[in-house]
Amino acid sequence: MPSTTSDSLRADCGNCFGLCCVALTFAKSADFAIDKPAGEPCPNLQQDFRCGVHSKLRTEGFQGCTVYDCFGAGQKISQQAGTSWRDQSGQEMFAALPIMRQLHELLWYLADALDRTETKSIRPELTKAQQRIEALTQWPVLDVDLGNERQSVNQLLLRTSELVRGNPGKKKQRRGADLMGAVLRGADLSRADLRGCYLIGADLTGADLRKADCIGADFRDTDLGDADLTGALFLTQSQANAARGNDGTKLPGTLIRPPHWG
Structure with a gap:
């Protein structure tokens, strides 16, 4: 397992202020038992930012929560912001979550590519891209051209796929x-x-x-x-x-x- 994915790119709810439980929209369906608008805390979110039904999310109708993964974006924002959305205006934190998540997703893919022996020929380019994306994950993480970054990284991921899969x-x-x-x-x-x-x-x-x-x-x-x-x-x-x-x-x-x- 590449070290870059072991902690920073894996969701750690214990070090997060429950951002996904507040920032995201729930639509009543097979995935969510209730409707919940973005910016409103889920009724299952407790004062300590833990989920009150975490051990039985699926049986309680919250299958969507068990599928969602923030790639560690939630704890990154929480740690960098220093205070929770309850102590200050949470709008900036909520706005940052989807951006940070996409950046961390790119870092996950780049870490995977760097861990492949077949990518030796493009490792310098992968490393440079990884460092560039990592630099963008510093708070407040709002002024990012995600489209451009995804396109740039995707070219490297396509080359990685060709090298690893062969023909x-x-x-x-x-x-x-x-x-x-x-x-x-x-x-x-x-x-x-x-x-x-x-x-x-x-x-x-x-x-x-x-x-x-x-x-x-x-x-x-x-x-x-x-x-x-x-x-x-x-x-x-x-x-x-x-x-x-x-x-x-x-x-x-x-x-x-x-x-x-x-």
Whole structure:
């Protein structure tokens, strides 16, 4: 696991002022039991900024909370601001959260790229990009051209994908494919380009996704039971949280096995 992802890019709710519980909008649905406007604290948020139903979020109708991942943006803002949104105007902190989250997401991808032996030839460029993005994460984190930064980093991530995956053949070029509900049990998707794929409700039981490029793939309710995602490129905790897995599912070392997998 690259050191850059071990702490700073992993959500640490214990060192955050519950920013996602206040700044984000909830829409009553299968993901949220209630409607909640942005800027209003969730009724489950306690005075100590802890969630009162954290251990039973899914059974209480807050599945969306278990899927969301801030990439450590919440605690970064909380620590840099020094005081909570209750002690000062929270609008600046709330506005900073989505920006910081996107910057941390880019840092997550860059850390993954830097940890690959195949990226030796572009490591100086990756390191330079990582340092540039890191410099942008200093408080108050509001004047950032996210579109430009994402475009710049994406070019490096595409090159990383090509270097790591090699040339797996046309059959594995699935970028942006609609695979919702597809039955792909035991499918060989190793080194496949799954960027932006819609895999909602797909059956990937026992599938081989080693070194597959998973950036932006939608894994909501995807069955990853016994699937092998060892070395999967750019896979995030949020994607794993959105999917279904079991004891036989193999994840990259950077990710934590979601508690609801059982």
